[in-house]
Amino acid sequence: MYESFSQDVKNEIASSHIKNKCCKKAFLRGMIFGTNAPDEGALYLESENPSVVMHYAKLIKEITGRRKESDISFTAITDSDRLSELCELLEISSVVDTQAEINGCEECVRAFVKGAFLTCGTVTYPENSYHMEFLVRGNERAEMLISLLDGIGTNPKLIERRSGFYGVYFKDSENVLDMFGILGANKATFKMLDVKMYKDFRNSINRLHNCEMANMGKTAAAFEAQMRAIEKIVAAGKLDELPDELKITLDLRAAFPSATLKELAEMHTPPITKSGVNHRLQKLQQFAEKL
Ligand SMILES: [Zn+2]
Numbered sequence: 001m002y003e004s005f006s007q008d009v010k011n012e013i014a015s016s017h018i019k020n021k022c023c024k025k026a027f028l029r030g031m032i033f034g035t036n037a038p039d040e041g042a043l044y045l046e047s048e049n050p051s052v053v054m055h056y057a058k059l060i061k062e063i064t065g066r067r068k069e070s071d072i073s074f075t076a077i078t079d080s081d082r083l084s085e086l087c088e089l090l091e092i093s094s095v096v097d098t099q100a101e102i103n104g105c106e107e108c109v110r111a112f113v114k115g116a117f118l119t120c121g122t123v124t125y126p127e128n129s130y131h132m133e134f135l136v137r138g139n140e141r142a143e144m145l146i147s148l149l150d151g152i153g154t155n156p157k158l159i160e161r162r163s164g165f166y167g168v169y170f171k172d173s174e175n176v177l178d179m180f181g182i183l184g185a186n187k188a189t190f191k192m193l194d195v196k197m198y199k200d201f202r203n204s205i206n207r208l209h210n211c212e213m214a215n216m217g218k219t220a221a222a223f224e225a226q227m228r229a230i231e232k233i234v235a236a237g238k239l240d241e242l243p244d245e246l247k248i249t250l251d252l253r254a255a256f257p258s259a260t261l262k263e264l265a266e267m268h269t270p271p272i273t274k275s276g277v278n279h280r281l282q283k284l285q286q287f288a289e290k291l
Contacts, residue, residue: 005125007049009180009188013114014055016184022104023111028059029090029102030115033145036137036165040094043083045075045119052118063089098144109148110182116145117183123176126195130176133169135161142166154178223257226281229288230254236291246287249280 018024037043045056057071064086077083083095092100102108116134123132136142142158145168149156154175159167170176173196180189230250233239239247252259252267259267265277 005188005191006122008191009123009183009185010049010118010121011051012185012187013118013183014049014051016114018111020105020107023107024059025063025090026102026104026108026111027115028056028063029092030112030117031056031059031119032090032092032095032115033098033112033141034116034119034121034134034136035095036120036135036141037095038137040083040096041080042076042078043086043095044077047119049118055118060086098140102148109152110184113148113152114183123188126173126176126192127199129171130173131169131171132176132179133167136166136168137164139166142168152182154182225285226253227257229285232288232291233284238287238291242284242287246280246283249277250284253281253284 018027031045032043035043035045045053047053047056053075054071057074060074061067061069077086087094087097091103102112104111120135121132122135124130134145136145146156146158149168154170156168156170156175159169161167170179173192177189177192180186180192230253233242233250239250242250248268249264252264256264256267261274261277261281265272265274268277
């Protein structure tokens with residue numbers, strides 16, 4: 001298991017360049033959305049990923065113009081004036097606002113989703129399963145995220161997680177790949193295609209193997225039936241009643257039990273076809289059945 005895959009994706013998102021001011025605001029709104037603030041009185045960013053923290057602080061600095069403050073001063077905003085200033089700039093009524101629309105350019109919704117992924121998203125390394133999830137506090141927020149994701153052509157699912165939290169998730173490779181595209185996570189896309197190709201290849205090898213095993217099972221069962229038929233004919237003393245051609249095939253089969261049908265066919269003089277051998281062996285079995 002490759003634990004840091006989520007962090008790799010986040011690093012890639014956090015290092016991407018955001019061109020438009022509207023998208024920067026939407027991105028920051030997404031990050032705030034993903035912090036899952038319990039109420040409108042305070043905003044805390046909790047992330048173990050330094051590039052996420054730096055990206056968050058950078059966006060707040062750019063949007064509020066408070067460029068000189070330390071990055072850390074933005075990870076816990078409890079001052080109500082500062083919070084309302086930030087919300088006003090982002091055109092939201094509070095940090096828990098789920099009603100405000102995202103009215104920017106056509107890239108803004110993607111920017112919001114990227115921001116949200118940084119603060120509440122995870123994705124498993126594709127080797128074992130495909131699973132990307134946004135962990136969101138409250139049904140209302142989950143529904144808001146779902147409608148945004150629906151709107152950009154993906155099909156998220158909803159699951160209730162621990163105490164008031166909801167998982168908005170994707171569980172199939174197609175949707176996860178689409179999401180990597182939306183998140184602009186190109187390295188993750190390549191990684192996933194790589195692993196997926198290897199996985200598909202391995203699955204096809206397994207299928208082939210299972211198929212061969214099944215065929216071997218069939219061959220073994222057919223061989224068993226042939227040998228039982230031969231024993232029965234011999235035990236009944238009916239060898240002489242067999243037509244010559246069947247007797248020749250019976251002798252060869254009994255003498256070379258491990259030979260394949262093709263090999264048996266070639267041992268006949270003159271050689272016959274594989275289906276010819278098969279036909280004769282079936283006749284032998286029919287003959288034995290009547291005894
Ligand atoms: Zn925009």
